[in-house]
Structures are given as structure tokens and as C-alpha cells.
Amino acid sequence: MEKREAWRLKSQKAFDLLHRHQVPVILGFRFLYGIRNVTPFVIGASGLKPIRFFVLNFLGAATWAVTFGLLGYYFGQAVELALNNAKQYEYWVLGLICAVALAGFIHSNISARRAKRNGESA
16 A cells, blocks of 8 residues: 555545444445445454454445345336336337438538539539
């Protein structure tokens, strides 16, 4: 950590948090973006008893897994509900995309012909 300034700053934040709020930090460091990678090293260097770390880390990992699993499940359900009727609109959307592409192609060809004609007559 001595060689990497960013790690040293993050580890100092993690040490400060760990000394003030040991149990909540160990239970929730997975949720703390920015210091979640360095926190296990800091916890290991803090002299915490291994059995205490194991129990708290297990509870924190279980909480994280259940939380993100449920969030993913419910997010998937919300997307499925939002897209449930998408099948009936997909042909309309495809037709609209094709119409816009065709209009752009025709406009491009007409513009190119005009530019060519104006260039030849000048």
C-alpha cells in the first residue's frame, strides 16, 4: 500500500471506519463502493480475531447475496412486465425504422444527384 497513493488513501478511510464502527463495516463493506476492494486487507491488518471476522463476514456475504439476488429478480420481473406487450408493437417499430431508413436513403440520393447536376452545369 506504500507504493500506491490511491490505495493508501482508501485504506486510511477504511481503517478510520473500522475503528469507529467495526461490526457495521464488516457486515456492510461489500456495499461501500470505493473502499470495498481494500477493506478486507485493512480488516486483516487490524488484528481482528479470525472467528469474529468469519462470523461477521459470513453474515455480511449472505446479506449481500440475498439483497442483490432479490434486486435482480424483481428488476427482471419489472422488465418483463414492461415488455410484456412489446410483441404487438415490434412490427410497427420495425416498419417505422425501415421507413425512416428508406426516407434517408432517398433523400441522400436526391441530394447527391442535385449536387452532381449543379457541379456539371457550373
